[in-house]
Amino acid sequence: MMNTLVQAQRAGSAEAPRTDPIALIPVLAAVAHPFLLMLFHGFVGPPGTEPSTLACLGASLTLLLCVALPFLGIAIACRPDLPASLRRLAYTTVIAPTLFVFVGVVQGMFRSPVPDAWLWCLLWLVVAAVAVLFARNPDDHIASAGTARWRVAHGVSAAVICLFILFHIGNHLAGLLGPQTHAAVMNIGRSVYRMKVVEPLLAALFLFQVASGLRLAWRWSATPQGFFRTFQVASGIYLAVFCVGHMNSVFINARTILLIPTDWTFAVGGPTGLIHDPWNIRLAPHYALGVFFVLSHLLSGLRVVLLAHGGEQRSLNRIWLVGVLASAAIAVAIIAGMGGVRL
Numbered sequence: 001m002m003n004t005l006v007q008a009q010r011a012g013s014a015e016a017p018r019t020d021p022i023a024l025i026p027v028l029a030a031v032a033h034p035f036l037l038m039l040f041h042g043f044v045g046p047p048g049t050e051p052s053t054l055a056c057l058g059a060s061l062t063l064l065l066c067v068a069l070p071f072l073g074i075a076i077a078c079r080p081d082l083p084a085s086l087r088r089l090a091y092t093t094v095i096a097p098t099l100f101v102f103v104g105v106v107q108g109m110f111r112s113p114v115p116d117a118w119l120w121c122l123l124w125l126v127v128a129a130v131a132v133l134f135a136r137n138p139d140d141h142i143a144s145a146g147t148a149r150w151r152v153a154h155g156v157s158a159a160v161i162c163l164f165i166l167f168h169i170g171n172h173l174a175g176l177l178g179p180q181t182h183a184a185v186m187n188i189g190r191s192v193y194r195m196k197v198v199e200p201l202l203a204a205l206f207l208f209q210v211a212s213g214l215r216l217a218w219r220w221s222a223t224p225q226g227f228f229r230t231f232q233v234a235s236g237i238y239l240a241v242f243c244v245g246h247m248n249s250v251f252i253n254a255r256t257i258l259l260i261p262t263d264w265t266f267a268v269g270g271p272t273g274l275i276h277d278p279w280n281i282r283l284a285p286h287y288a289l290g291v292f293f294v295l296s297h298l299l300s301g302l303r304v305v306l307l308a309h310g311g312e313q314r315s316l317n318r319i320w321l322v323g324v325l326a327s328a329a330i331a332v333a334i335i336a337g338m339g340g341v342r343l
């Protein structure tokens with residue numbers, strides 16, 4: 001009887017996937033996010049402060065870390081030896097910069113007295129504990145089964161949404177020419193996307209994009225994927241949270257609760273602005289990665305479609321890389337404009 005028990009335990013422990021501590025590093029990076037933002041504020045100080053060159057250097061490095069840390073999650077999600085729950089944990093850590101904005105906005109909507117950073121640490125503790133607990137479960141090996149129709153629907157809806165996104169990003173790039181130019185471009189766009197028939201349709205398409213994307217991401221994250229698909233899944237998960245949070249900020253918080261216009265001042269966290277306000281600075285990594293991931297996610301989708309139509313892999317990979325670098329440059333330019341840089 002004792003022997004049987006020991007054998008069963010041995011067999012069980014041989015089959016159970018290990019919880020590699022490396023898989024938990026992206027969680028530490030996610031937990032660090034609000035503290036890095038506090039450090040940034042320590043460097044730049046409140047409005048009216050003229051930070052020294054050393055403080056500017058420290059602030060730039062801190063912000064760079066905030067934007068770079070989610071990529072740790074992508075690197076870990078690429079590992080072939082992780083149980084599904086820890087791979088999904090790694091994917092989840094990528095959303096940290098946008099989730100922190102969402103948490104802050106919802107906390108404000110409910111006038112919560114709990115500091116955002118406390119709630120944040122508790123949240124990640126729970127998420128990590130659940131993932132570690134489920135790491136002992138056998139993997140789900142149904143990865144791509146039954147996703148074909150969802151993939152087509154997700155792609156078709158993306159093609160329509162793309163028209164709004166490209167305009168919207170162009171609109172924010174115009175911020176480099178000043179708030180007046182930004183407002184003038186936005187007014188042109190509003191005459192279309194704020195039409196009574198267009199706006200609800202656009203919102204519904206975005207919600208469909210989020211739901212169908214999360215369904216695909218759940219399937220693909222069940223098993224290890226190559227770099228390109230891992231990047232596509234991770235950027236899609238970021239965008240799902242970004243879109244829900246962003247639409248909540250625009251439609252519910254600003255237009256329904258606070259009754260404020262969703263214009264340039266709203267976007268840059270006026271009147272204090274992005275840089276010198278301890279709350280608003282979280283918007284910089286949130287928006288920068290939103291712009292970067294939406295462009296690079298669209299590019300990744302286009303790469304898959306072109307590959308399926310006989311495109312040459314090496315050239316498509318090169319075009320993808322150039323496109324991703326251009327997406328990063330566009331994201332930096334928009335945030336620079338929002339932070340006060342003018343052409």
Ligand code: HEM
Nearest residue numbers: 168172190193199206243250262263267287290291294334
């Ligand atoms: C720097 C980045 C971004 C900033 C500063 C920003 C800011 C804004 C602002 C101010 C509005 C209100 C527009 C209006 O009142 O006419 C808005 C609306 C919206 N944004 Fe963004 N956005 C950014 C990126 C994105 C991205 C990447 C997406 C999509 C993935 C997105 C999706 C939307 C949607 C769906 C709306 C609602 C449009 C409507 O009013 O009907 N935004 N955004």
